[in-house]
Amino acid sequence: MASTQELSQAQRAYLDELLKHGLLIETGVDGLYGRSGVFEDVVDRFNVLISRYGGGDGAEVMRFPPAISRKHLEESEYLKSFPQLAGTLHSFMGNDADHLALLKAIEEGRDWTLGQKATDAVMTPAACYPIYPTLAKRGPLKPDGAMVDVYSYCFRHEPSVDPARMQLFRMREYVRIGSPQQVMSFREMWLERGQKLMGSLGVPVKIDVANDPFFGRAGRMLAVNQRDQGLKFELLIPITSEEKPTACLSFNYHQDHFGLLWKIATHDAQVAHTACVGFGMERVTLALFKYHGFDVEKWPAAVKKQLWP
Numbered sequence: 001m002a003s004t005q006e007l008s009q010a011q012r013a014y015l016d017e018l019l020k021h022g023l024l025i026e027t028g029v030d031g032l033y034g035r036s037g038v039f040e041d042v043v044d045r046f047n048v049l050i051s052r053y054g055g056g057d058g059a060e061v062m063r064f065p066p067a068i069s070r071k072h073l074e075e076s077e078y079l080k081s082f083p084q085l086a087g088t089l090h091s092f093m094g095n096d097a098d099h100l101a102l103l104k105a106i107e108e109g110r111d112w113t114l115g116q117k118a119t120d121a122v123m124t125p126a127a128c129y130p131i132y133p134t135l136a137k138r139g140p141l142k143p144d145g146a147m148v149d150v151y152s153y154c155f156r157h158e159p160s161v162d163p164a165r166m167q168l169f170r171m172r173e174y175v176r177i178g179s180p181q182q183v184m185s186f187r188e189m190w191l192e193r194g195q196k197l198m199g200s201l202g203v204p205v206k207i208d209v210a211n212d213p214f215f216g217r218a219g220r221m222l223a224v225n226q227r228d229q230g231l232k233f234e235l236l237i238p239i240t241s242e243e244k245p246t247a248c249l250s251f252n253y254h255q256d257h258f259g260l261l262w263k264i265a266t267h268d269a270q271v272a273h274t275a276c277v278g279f280g281m282e283r284v285t286l287a288l289f290k291y292h293g294f295d296v297e298k299w300p301a302a303v304k305k306q307l308w309p
């Protein structure tokens with residue numbers, strides 16, 4: 001059994017290699033990195049590969065910037081479950097005197113952020129968040145429900161030396177909204193597809209039941225409940241540890257949680273159920289570099305053919 005210390009040593013070692021090869025670029029903040037052209041090319045090609053698997057389903061494409069309305073975050077109840085991960089956007093809204101005080105605080109090494117005020121925007125915690133209020137506004141769903149394709153940088157305040165645990169990372173998602181049957185069969189389909197897709201990239205995968213990192217004591221109950229009901233599955237790939245493989249894809253069934261919150265109705269006036277499949281773009285890319293090496297030219301021909309057909 002590897003100790004926590006051994007695990008973080010392995011994570012730091014892989015991070016150092018990625019930095020040394022110039023694939024990630026240091027910023028001085030754990031979990032906040034620049035990406036090289038080679039890294040971005042792999043992310044882009046993987047994104048195209050996802051579309052090759054899911055693009056025929058007729059999902060509506062929506063792209064949002066990596067921030068959502070603060071009001072929507074409040075209404076989503078994200079802060080009930082994950083207050084520790086949320087990122088708010090604050091800004092200076094003072095007068096000349098406040099400005100002078102701010103500059104003086106920086107000069108004296110004091111906290112200059114105390115006067116910052118919350119803006120109307122917060123960081124996007126998961127790519128699918130902006131779509132629920134958007135769909136709710138449109139009125140009842142069509143008989144075959146809805147499917148949306150989203151892709152966004154997401155923010156989670158979880159600084160770490162693990163290169164696979166970033167504070168800003170990209171998530172591509174397909175989201176299904178409709179009856180429980182429609183939503184469940186979507187998730188089943190993607191559980192199959194996800195394994196096939198990742199298997200074609202020559203990386204070892206395992207599916208397991210999972211839970212979200214719900215906050216606090218009440219959160220422990222939520223996590224147990226989520227696992228018992230099989231609401232979240234993850235596709236895991238060992239990146240820095242065999243014992244603790246990394247979740248690279250997630251398959252979430254939210255039941256009627258978002259449907260109730262946002263009042264999303266099916267065509268026959270039932271509360272809509274929702275599910276999403278989320279691809280961790282950086283995590284998959286990191287797994288590819290781990291298994292196939294830092295020189296993309298030398299990757300196995302079959303893998304290159306998948307990504308650069």
Ligand code: AMP
Pocket residue numbers: 126156158164165166167169171234247248249250278279280281282283
């Ligand atoms: P989740 O909403 O937690 O299921 O996240 C969806 C996917 O995003 C996961 O399966 C991961 O691949 C990816 N992901 C989640 N958190 C992070 C992170 N801190 N850094 C990089 N990727 C992440």
Ligand code: ZN
Pocket residue numbers: 126127128129173175252276277278
């Ligand atoms: Zn989602």
